[in-house]
Amino acid sequence: MVREDMDMANRNASRFSGSKKSKKNISRNDALLSNKTPFQVTEAYKTIRTNLLYSLGATGNQVVVVSSSAPGEGKSTTCANLAVTLAQTGVKVILIDADLRKPVQYKLFHCNNSQGLSKVLVGFSSLEECVKTEIAPNLDLLPSGPTPPNPAELLGSKNMRELLDLLRENYDYILIDTPPINVVTDALVLLNDKVDALLVGRHRQTSYESLGKAVESIQVTNTNLLGVVVTAVREESHGFGSYQYKSYSYEYGKTSR
Numbered sequence: 001m002v003r004e005d006m007d008m009a010n011r012n013a014s015r016f017s018g019s020k021k022s023k024k025n026i027s028r029n030d031a032l033l034s035n036k037t038p039f040q041v042t043e044a045y046k047t048i049r050t051n052l053l054y055s056l057g058a059t060g061n062q063v064v065v066v067s068s069s070a071p072g073e074g075k076s077t078t079c080a081n082l083a084v085t086l087a088q089t090g091v092k093v094i095l096i097d098a099d100l101r102k103p104v105q106y107k108l109f110h111c112n113n114s115q116g117l118s119k120v121l122v123g124f125s126s127l128e129e130c131v132k133t134e135i136a137p138n139l140d141l142l143p144s145g146p147t148p149p150n151p152a153e154l155l156g157s158k159n160m161r162e163l164l165d166l167l168r169e170n171y172d173y174i175l176i177d178t179p180p181i182n183v184v185t186d187a188l189v190l191l192n193d194k195v196d197a198l199l200v201g202r203h204r205q206t207s208y209e210s211l212g213k214a215v216e217s218i219q220v221t222n223t224n225l226l227g228v229v230v231t232a233v234r235e236e237s238h239g240f241g242s243y244q245y246k247s248y249s250y251e252y253g254k255t256s257r
Contacts, residue, residue: 031077031080031081031108032077032080032081032084032108032109033045033081033084033085045081045082045085046085048082048085048229049082049085049086049089051227052064052082052086052198052226053086053089055196055226055227056173056196056226059196059224059226061194061195061196061224062168062171062172062173062174063164063168063173063174063176063194063195063196064173064174064175064176064195064196064197064198064226065098065176065178065187065190065191065195065196065197065198065223066078066079066082066175066176066177066178066197066198066199066200067178067179067180067181067187067197067198067199067200067214068180068181068199068200068201068202068206068214069180069181069182069199069201069206069210069211069213069214070180070182070183070205070206070210071102071180071183072202072205073180073200073201073202073205073206073231074200074202074231074232075177075178075180075200076099076104076105076108076177077104077108077231078200078229078231079095079105079175079176079177079200080095080105080108080109080177082175083095083136083139083175084136084139086139086173086175087136087137087138087139088137088138090138091138091172091173092138092140092170092171092172092173093138093139093140093171093172093173093174093175094131094139094140094141094142094167094170094171094173094174094175095139095140095141095142095175095176095177096117096141096142096167096174096175096176096177097116097117097141097142097143097144097177098117098144098155098176098177098178098186098187098190099144099177099178099179099186100117100118100144100145100147100148100151100154100155100179100186101147101151101179101184101186102179103116103143103144103147104177105141105143105144105177106141106143106144109132109135109141111132111135111141111143112143113143113144113145113146114145114146115129115130115143115145116130116142116143116144116145116146117130117142117143117144117145118144118145118146118147118148118151118154119145119146120142120145120159120163121154121155121157121159121160121163122148122154122159123159125145127142127163127166130142130143130145140171151179151184151186152184152185152186152189155178155186155189155190156189156190160190164194164195176190178190180214181199181214181217181218182210182213182214182217188217188218188221191218191221191223192221192222192223193222193223193224195223196223196224196225196226197218197223197224197225197226198225198226198227198228198229199211199214199215199218199225199227199228199229200228200229200230200231201228201229201230201231202230202231202232203230203231203232203233204232205232206230211228
């Protein structure tokens with residue numbers, strides 16, 4: 001397990017993702033690592049990457065499902081930046097946006113979302129038509145595509161399993177951004193012994209209770225949980241506190257409080 005190391009490393013990274021600046025004043029591009037990113041943030045993600053690679057070496061899996069217990073905990077940004085840092089090692093990586101209800105990756109990388117995973121799974125488009133190649137060095141992106149009426153069924157389908165098998169042959173690592181585990185079942189239907197899981201929690205928002213519930217759900221699938229990345233931890237803060245978060249409903253196209 002790399003939970004403690006990821007927690008410690010992300011204390012620096014969270015200074016970036018948990019800035020005091022209003023989110024309304026921060027462009028999506030600012031969330032991604034770049035040559036303008038503070039040194040300590042970049043190093044924090046590299047530390048997480050190192051721990052992740054060691055853990056994947058132990059399990060022998062190539063696929064990591066990234067999720068959270070509830071919305072707004074930083075899973076999509078964390079998943080994107082981990083994909084970027086993995087690709088920087090020279091390995092071939094693909095990032096899949098499997099949050100078919102509230103996709104974010106196409107916004108982070110400023111690309112078109114009219115073609116994507118949903119169309120591949122129903123056979124409306126080919127994989128080649130939908131993958132955005134080299135959105136960063138050694139990194140490809142498969143965006144979500146249009147929102148379907150049955151996200152969980154598509155992600156749990158035979159077509160999805162066959163797609164992952166095909167991608168395993170062409171990529172060293174596959175990172176999958178998925179909806180929150182405690183809200184919908186989409187992430188859980190992807191989990192099995194060929195897939196590892198990584199949870200993201202937000203300091204002062206994610207409670208031990210909600211995180212524990214997500215962990216239990218993952219354990220039921222017999223999937224290996226690599227660890228927990230805690231976001232928005234101030235540098236002077238210590239540990240992961242138990243705090244209640246506001247309740248959310250997770251719907252197509254919006255999150256309401």
